[in-house]
Amino acid sequence: MASLLSCENCVQKSLAIALLAGRIEYQRHRQKLRQILALEAEMLIAAVAKPEAQRELRQQIKEQAAYVRNDCLAKGITAVCQHSELFPAALCELSDLPAVLYHMGAVPLNKLAEGYSTAIAIVGARQATSYGAEVARKLATQLVQANLLVVSGMALGIDCAAHNGALIAGGQTLAVLASGVDIAYPASKRRLYQQILGQGAVVSELPPGFRPYKWCFPARNRLIAALSVMTVVVEASERSGSLITADFAAQAGKAVAAVPGPVNSSRSLGTNTLLFDGAYVVRDGQDIVDALFGAGSINVDQFSTQQTGQLAQELRTLLEEMSPQGETASSLQQKLPNRPISLLATQLAELEVYGYLRRDFQGRYLK
Amino acid sequence: MTLARATTFAIHGLHPCEVTVEVDLRRGLPAFTIVGCPDVALKEARERVTAALFNQGFELPLKRITVNLAPADLPKRGPSFDLAIACALLAASGQIPLAELADCVFYSELTLNGSLLSCPGVLVAAEGARQHGFQKILVAGSAAEEASFISDIAVVPAVSLAEVVDLLSGKRQVVKRKQVHLVPADTEEECLDFVDVQGHHLALRALEIAAAGGHNILMVGSPGIGKTMIAKRISTILPSLTDTQVLEVARVRSVVGEIGSSCFTSSPPFRSPHHTISSAGLLGGGSYPRPGEITLAHHGVLFLDELAEFSRPALEGLRQPLEDQRITIVRKTAAVTFPAAFMLVAAVNPCPCGYAGSERCCCTEADLSRYQRKLNSPLIDRIDMTVSIERPEKLIFHGDRDQKSYGSSAEIRQRVCIARERQNARGKSLNAQMQLRDWQAANVFDNTVHERIDEIYQRGLVSARAVIRLLRVARTIADLEDLPVASEKHLLEAFSFRQETVVRA
Numbered sequence: 001m002a003s004l005l006s007c008e009n010c011v012q013k014s015l016a017i018a019l020l021a022g023r024i025e026y027q028r029h030r031q032k033l034r035q036i037l038a039l040e041a042e043m044l045i046a047a048v049a050k051p052e053a054q055r056e057l058r059q060q061i062k063e064q065a066a067y068v069r070n071d072c073l074a075k076g077i078t079a080v081c082q083h084s085e086l087f088p089a090a091l092c093e094l095s096d097l098p099a100v101l102y103h104m105g106a107v108p109l110n111k112l113a114e115g116y117s118t119a120i121a122i123v124g125a126r127q128a129t130s131y132g133a134e135v136a137r138k139l140a141t142q143l144v145q146a147n148l149l150v151v152s153g154m155a156l157g158i159d160c161a162a163h164n165g166a167l168i169a170g171g172q173t174l175a176v177l178a179s180g181v182d183i184a185y186p187a188s189k190r191r192l193y194q195q196i197l198g199q200g201a202v203v204s205e206l207p208p209g210f211r212p213y214k215w216c217f218p219a220r221n222r223l224i225a226a227l228s229v230m231t232v233v234v235e236a237s238e239r240s241g242s243l244i245t246a247d248f249a250a251q252a253g254k255a256v257a258a259v260p261g262p263v264n265s266s267r268s269l270g271t272n273t274l275l276f277d278g279a280y281v282v283r284d285g286q287d288i289v290d291a292l293f294g295a296g297s298i299n300v301d302q303f304s305t306q307q308t309g310q311l312a313q314e315l316r317t318l319l320e321e322m323s324p325q326g327e328t329a330s331s332l333q334q335k336l337p338n339r340p341i342s343l344l345a346t347q348l349a350e351l352e353v354y355g356y357l358r359r360d361f362q363g364r365y366l367k
Numbered sequence: 368m369t370l371a372r373a374t375t376f377a378i379h380g381l382h383p384c385e386v387t388v389e390v391d392l393r394r395g396l397p398a399f400t401i402v403g404c405p406d407v408a409l410k411e412a413r414e415r416v417t418a419a420l421f422n423q424g425f426e427l428p429l430k431r432i433t434v435n436l437a438p439a440d441l442p443k444r445g446p447s448f449d450l451a452i453a454c455a456l457l458a459a460s461g462q463i464p465l466a467e468l469a470d471c472v473f474y475s476e477l478t479l480n481g482s483l484l485s486c487p488g489v490l491v492a493a494e495g496a497r498q499h500g501f502q503k504i505l506v507a508g509s510a511a512e513e514a515s516f517i518s519d520i521a522v523v524p525a526v527s528l529a530e531v532v533d534l535l536s537g538k539r540q541v542v543k544r545k546q547v548h549l550v551p552a553d554t555e556e557e558c559l560d561f562v563d564v565q566g567h568h569l570a571l572r573a574l575e576i577a578a579a580g581g582h583n584i585l586m587v588g589s590p591g592i593g594k595t596m597i598a599k600r601i602s603t604i605l606p607s608l609t610d611t612q613v614l615e616v617a618r619v620r621s622v623v624g625e626i627g628s629s630c631f632t633s634s635p636p637f638r639s640p641h642h643t644i645s646s647a648g649l650l651g652g653g654s655y656p657r658p659g660e661i662t663l664a665h666h667g668v669l670f671l672d673e674l675a676e677f678s679r680p681a682l683e684g685l686r687q688p689l690e691d692q693r694i695t696i697v698r699k700t701a702a703v704t705f706p707a708a709f710m711l712v713a714a715v716n717p718c719p720c721g722y723a724g725s726e727r728c729c730c731t732e733a734d735l736s737r738y739q740r741k742l743n744s745p746l747i748d749r750i751d752m753t754v755s756i757e758r759p760e761k762l763i764f765h766g767d768r769d770q771k772s773y774g775s776s777a778e779i780r781q782r783v784c785i786a787r788e789r790q791n792a793r794g795k796s797l798n799a800q801m802q803l804r805d806w807q808a809a810n811v812f813d814n815t816v817h818e819r820i821d822e823i824y825q826r827g828l829v830s831a832r833a834v835i836r837l838l839r840v841a842r843t844i845a846d847l848e849d850l851p852v853a854s855e856k857h858l859l860e861a862f863s864f865r866q867e868t869v870v871r872a
Contacts, residue, residue, distance in 0.1 A: 127731070156732055188736065329863065330569045330757050341568040341773075342844075346856050349863035353823055362717055363587065363755030363866050 004069055006100045010081035011068060013041035013099035015061045018210050020048045025213045033215055034222070038096035071208045075182050078103040088113060090227050093252065098205030098223065104181040105201030107172050112149070112201055119149040119174070120288060121224045121249070123242040124158025124234035129267055131325070132158055132235030134366070135259055137165035139232065142285025144171030146298055151176065151228045153220060154185075154202075158234045158242070160192055166200070167192075173200040176224050178216035180208040218244050225249035230292060232257045232282055236270030243270050246279070255291060257282045311356075318347055319356060319367070326364035369393060369430075371459035373468045374501065375451035376492040377436075377443045380656060380703035381618055383488075383495025387437045388448060388473075390455040395431035401452070403436030406444040406655070415446070415477050416453045423481035423528040428460040442700045444655050446476035447486045450505065453477060453528060454535070467535040471523075472496040472504040481528040483507035487624030490617055493517040503541070505531060513626050516617065559600045562775040566759045570597055571773040573754035573864055574712075578604050578779075579786035580843030581797035583689065583711040585674070585747065587866075588756030590721045594714035597756075598639070598670045601712060603776035605668070606784045607633040612666045615706065619658050619665055636667030638709075642676035649677075650684045656696040656703040661688050664709035674713040675742055682746050685711070689749045692800065710799075711750065715742065751799060751836045752864040786846035798843045803835060811842060815855035823862060830867070837861050 017024070017037070027033050027048075039047060049057050072079050079100050080086045086109045091097045103109050120143055122136055140150045140162040150166040152159040154175040166173035175196050179185040181204045184193035196202055205223065206216065221241065225231050225248035233256070236242045246256045257280035261268020275281055280291045289298045311319070321327070321335045329344040336344070348365050351357045357365040369392040376383040399413045420427050434452055436443055451473035458465045474492040476484040485507040493514040496504045503521045506514050511524035523541050525531045533539040561571060570586060570593075577584040578601065586594045608616065613633055620626050640649060640660045651659030661669055671677060688694045688707040695704045719738050722728045730738075747753075773779075790797055794805055806812070820837065823829055829837065840861035845853035 129728075188732065328569065328755060328757055330566070333568060341572050342860055345569065345572070345863040346860040349859040353819070353826070353828070353859070353862070355826075359866065361866075363753070 004072060004079050005084035005086055006079045006081035007083055008065065009041060010083070010099045011065050011079070012061050013044065014205065014207055015064050015068065016041050016044055016057070017099065018207050019057060019060060020045070021210070021213045021216070023048050025215055027215070033219065034096045037219065068207050072102070075208060076104060077181055077208055078109060080109065086110060086113070088227060091223065094222065094226055100207070101203055101205060102181045102208065103201060103203045105197045106199060107201045112174060118147070119151050119228040121151045121228035121231040121245065122158065122162035122234060123152055123224065123231060123245045125236050125240045125242060125267060126155055126157040127237070127267065128157035128161065128235050131261070132267065133161040136161040136234045139234070139282070139285055139288070140165030140173070141169040143288065144169040146285060146289055149174060151224055153177070153224055154189060154193065154196070156186055156189070160189055163192060163196055167195050174227070175200070175202045176220050176227065177202060177204040178212040178220045180204055180206050180210035182208045183211060185212055217241055221245040222248045225252060225254060228254065230255040230257060230288065232259070232288060233271050233274060234259045235261055235267055237267050238269045240270050243274070246274060255280060257288065257291060259283070315347055315351060319351065322365070322367055326360065326366040328364050369459055371455045371465055371468065373451040373455040373458070373473055374471065375448055375473050376495040377441060378488040378491050378622055379441065379701065380705060381491065381622055381658070383491045383498070384441055385495065385499055386441070386443060386448070388451040388455045389435040389437060390452070390459040391433045391435070392428055392430040392459050397429045397431065399432045401434045401436070403439045404442050405436060406442065408446050409443055409448060412446065412449050412452055415449050415479060416456065418479040419449070419453055419477040419481040419528050420456070422479065425457060425462055426460065432456065442655060445486060447474050447488065447492070449477040450475040450483065450531065454531065457532065463532050463535050470502040471535070472501045474504060475507045475510070477528065483525055483527065483531070485510035488622050489513045490516060490621035490626070493520055493522065496520055505534070513621060516631060559603055560776045561600050561603060561779060562772045564593065564597060564600070564772060567593060567597065567756060568773045570754050570756050571779070573752055574601060575604065575779050575783060576840060576843055576847065576864070577710065577712070577752055579783045579847050580790070580839065581710050581799040582751035582840055582843065583749065583799070584752040584754065585750045586712070586714045586754055586756055587717050588714070589758065590716060592756050592758055594756060595672055598672065598712055598714060600776065601668050601670070602634060602637045604780045604783050605635045606780070606787050608635055608666055616666055619662050623658055623663065636664055637670065638664040638667065639670040639672065642671070642673045644677070644681065646678060646680040646684050649681045650688070650694055651696050651705050654698060656698060658705050661685070661694060661707040661709055662705040665706050666708060667710070669709045669711050671711065671713045674715040675738060679741070686745055686749060713750065748830070748832055751840055753866040754864060782847055785849055786843060789846040789849065798839045798846070801839060801842070803838070806842070810852060812838065812853050816841065816853060816858050819855050819858050829865065833865060837865060840864065
């Protein structure tokens, strides 16, 4: 269901940005980028485009505007600008707010708007370890169970793990893309992209069909930070892009949290430094909820759907022996030496079939 | 009489084909031609035969010599025809009586000084000789033992061409040889035993099940964890071969030329080709189709270490033999079918650097997806069991090591043999090859199994192809416990050895 609730000027500005993306790429410094994005369409063109190309550019924009509108209608994309009432209020606080916010997906903008008061951004490194991915996934699942909205950027690694965790728990998730909303970038995550469309929503400030340049990633990070009340960085190395998101959030006065990691791991250097600089410590979903709403207000565990009451005693003890990083029949045999290995394997398989455990690629069982 | 005939055999695939070597002498400029589809080595027989004749003191007739190898359209290769050609030539020129060649088969290469040299395929030739009703087969001395394995045919070893002539013309007596008996597997040097393996109980349990039912199994683990060590010991828990199987294995070895003193052992073959092997080397092939490693592993184990390093064509080519237990190689000359009823044991790292999941893993997403594409393929789908091998918690170098081991090879083997007996009683093939319809008649699964399988499939935990494999492994687990009907817990254990993805996705 598409609707075009954006005025002509705004659409033109968004097109201008898209067409000038190549030249904007040369503006490396982040502050300069924000200044450019804050300009009105005319000023933007004047500032960025080559003087001799400006007339032609304006012509191009006028022509493309019609294409964009048709495209949106055809693909079911909703486009809103700040002058529409559906535009997320959270974004209005930005001086460089998006000219047009394009939206696609099962959950419409007005529904999403309800969720913004409790939207949590879960971001992190692309080169995530399995620890980071697992934590991100778990966090997202718990947040969804507590009825919070999970926002992320659908980047490889932590972002996708978070989206996955939210989807698996049957909840909504919002992906803010650096490309147009109709493009799945990275391409390897096409399936996840489809699932997000089916259960959540995808937004972007760039028009449909747009392929991202480098500057689009920090640019969209500012939107992620703006749309959520708290940004949680799960795993970040010293120079990770997710730290930019944390930066934006801090500048906007939003809460910043981080998940600790091993101190000798370079992949956690960024997050550990954030903690050192005063970010909230997040060990699980409960910590997030406590930081936002005060300790003891909401109990995340109560939403957990895992009732172990009807399980056989042996299976229950087995579940209790499971450590968070997962177990195999071999490792469990150390803890439960009286059970023969074939029995352990059988019981683990039974728990998997019942849904209490799942398996990762290494064959380890995880809760 | 200037036309003489001697009989020999050509090996086509693994079958002997009777070849009649005809030698015709006529007046004319001295020439020596060999016709009848010989290959290069065969054509060189001309040089070898003439030199051998001279050096053994015989005359080379100064006539126009034509040697025909009939049937003419059967491709013939190799030097095993030398002796037949030489004898036919001698007979044609009257140096030995023609009638003596009638009930003999000749199968040997000749050196330049006239000695007999053993060549591959003696066993097959002897089988062919017996099948076609010949009384004697003349071979080189070193090949006598190989040929003696075939009963009902007299094996006549000879050292030189002169001796052959003497034997043929009756100047020397043929000494009847005893038939060679099987070397029982126990007398082999078994210094490998599973009792040496510390921990890894899960892996050994998986291997026990795989050995019992002939299931293909994949071991996933980081480098240095013990996959190769475990694989080397698999032969120690496999049951001995039956007599027919020993003969089949010996036949393949004979054709390939790998016959040695251990060729008639009743322990199953264990082949472990290096991953740089070509697809023809693994599956069989060449312009004259020759058995590959899978055929050499017939009735035994094919161990592919570092499965991901094998070439794509080689791995793709394995799919068909895994399903059909044989491989057909088609060439423009002919199509040859080799048997390939092997148990596949493969070892693989969980990611290209080998340390997936831990801090040391340095693989990018691109590396992983490339690796995954190679491994999570239809080949993996046809592997019945997967077991992940973990790094042992502690290693014990002294003291009571037996505590940590799963069991000795003898114990495990006993259970495997019991399971095999059950399978033999039930049907003609091992569980790994059984079809659902074979089992539907006999009541081998109880209702809980059917319900559980339904549930597992509905939840999308396995693919449709995986369902039959789960049932097969479940049936084997029940056989290991000597139970006629398999129940839910067997299915669940089978399910624990089934992984849909093997590589970090």
